[in-house]
Amino acid sequence: MARRTVRALAGLLVRSGMVAEEKAAEVLAGIGKRNDLDEELAEHDIFGWLPEFGIAISVHGEDVDHVEGYYRYLLEREVTACTGGAVVVSDLVLVRDEDDYEFLHFLRNGESVWWSVEHQSDDYADQGAVATQIIDLNPGGDDPRVFYQLRRETVEACQDDVHVLASPAQARALRDEFGLDFYGPDVEWPRRGAAPTAEPGTAEWYMQEDRRLMTESAKEFLDRWLSDMDGALDAWRSGFLPEDFPFDFSLDSLDALGRLVLDRFPARSAVREAAGDPFVVGAVRYLGETLIRNGQNHWGYQDLVGDVDDWMPKIRPNTPDAFQLIVTPLHELCAAAGDRDPGILGRSAEELHDSVDRYAKALRALGSMRSEVDV
Incomplete structure (x- = not known):
């Protein structure tokens, strides 16, 4: 296995087709202004740099101040950017019903989507809800990429969850060549098909x-x-x-x-x-x-x-x-x-x-x- 450096990571992302050479060079130039590109990376460093390349989203584990606004930022801005517009999230709202159950409702490429969420405080996002329902944000169609959650070697409180958008082959390359572990990298998730044609609600x-x-x-x-x-x-x-x-x-x-x-x-x-x-x-x-x-x-x-x-x-x-x-x-x-x-x-x-x-x-x-x- 190659040394785990930012430069080596960028090279792998380019070889596997996840990032264009121009984008990798741009990211490396920015990182190089304040970090050694050839320094061996700790796991938390790798988790932190992956979103910089535009191929991952990070779900914050610490205080986000206002959870509805954070979800709006995460899904409407970060997911849309990460997928290159293949998935466009809009109109997100946090819904609380009369029994105090909580849900996120948003549009995914114009289609209605509901997520179940739960919050002990409006200051913290429900990372588990994102992890279990992120399949709704996979591009689908002819696009083989899906969101894979990175598995940490050491789990601590308030850590960010990182979800990498990759094809199954790309996820395996990151695992085999760079030592990153994912939840379910060998599962060939079906690609979302065409929208239903039957009468809605039936x-x-x-x-x-x-x-x-x-x-x-x-x-x-x-x-x-x-x-x-x-x-x-x-x-x-x-x-x-x-x-x-x-x-x-x-x-x-x-x-x-x-x-x-x-x-x-x-x-x-x-x-x-x-x-x-x-x-x-x-x-x-x-x-x-x-x-x-x-x-x-x-x-x-x-x-x-x-x-x-x-x-x-x-x-x-x-x-x-x-x-x-x-x-x-x-x-x-x-x-x-x-x-x-x-x-x-x-x-x-x-x-x-x-x-x-x-x-x-x-x-x-x-x-x-x-x-x-x-x-």
């Missing part, structure tokens, strides 16, 4: 929105899962359900389903071990369809990150991601068997309803803020 619109960041394999699985839902449920009904089972997709029928699960499985692990059995697969389908027919929800699936055991169909409320409490039907069946409580299945409907209700409250709060500005 289940179809949200399913199209989900697909913008789904892998091709995830899309194929979900399409297969949905292709013969009614036929699969009819076969499950005739093969496994007693004649008195209320097969009407009502919330009351979920208690009956829960009792069947408890009769068949003595523990959480027993359900999980039988995840591929026809009865359990059918129960997953029935629970999911019941939640959809009794609320504003839709089927979803993703196989990008996480344990393979989490690669399973899920129920997502018809809300932006910032408001979503996602229900995994198989996990609910496991919980019912483990707790010996059939009522767990019905309560998952309440959790999904709460997500939709929280979104409605945030929209009202945003509307009220806009009305006050117009006045």
Whole structure:
């Protein structure tokens, strides 16, 4: 590995195509006025210089004085500049609803985006919220670059978080040739696809929105899962359900389903071990369809990150991601068997309803803020 100096860093950024030679020379000239370009850099020095080259943003960990103004500066100015205008953030506001939940709302290239945030004080930014939702700021389309968060060797309080905009190959080059560590450099994140064409706010619109960041394999699985839902449920009904089972997709029928699960499985692990059995697969389908027919929800699936055991169909409320409490039907069946409580299945409907209700409250709060500005 080469010596970690500012000059070596600049050379790597140029070779990997992250920075133009003219830009690197300009940055080095500025740094060289007050620093030795060939001095071995400590980690915090590297983290500090990367944003100078225009290929990273730094999320401040110390006092920012006014958090809404800071977010506006960070996203509207820094992100827009870092992406070279590929992502233009505008109209950012900090929204607090009637229950004191906090959200950021802004436009990304004209599209509405919500982020969930939380502040103990208006003087400090929510670094974790930025880290978990920064995927919304990836350019998308034919642009392979995404924001990768640098992983520090030593973590201390109030440190800045640095997110580098790079392609997967560029992130690996920084790791392999310069010793920088990232969270998830080997994940090939899908590039955001075209905007939904369905009626906004409908289940179809949200399913199209989900697909913008789904892998091709995830899309194929979900399409297969949905292709013969009614036929699969009819076969499950005739093969496994007693004649008195209320097969009407009502919330009351979920208690009956829960009792069947408890009769068949003595523990959480027993359900999980039988995840591929026809009865359990059918129960997953029935629970999911019941939640959809009794609320504003839709089927979803993703196989990008996480344990393979989490690669399973899920129920997502018809809300932006910032408001979503996602229900995994198989996990609910496991919980019912483990707790010996059939009522767990019905309560998952309440959790999904709460997500939709929280979104409605945030929209009202945003509307009220806009009305006050117009006045």
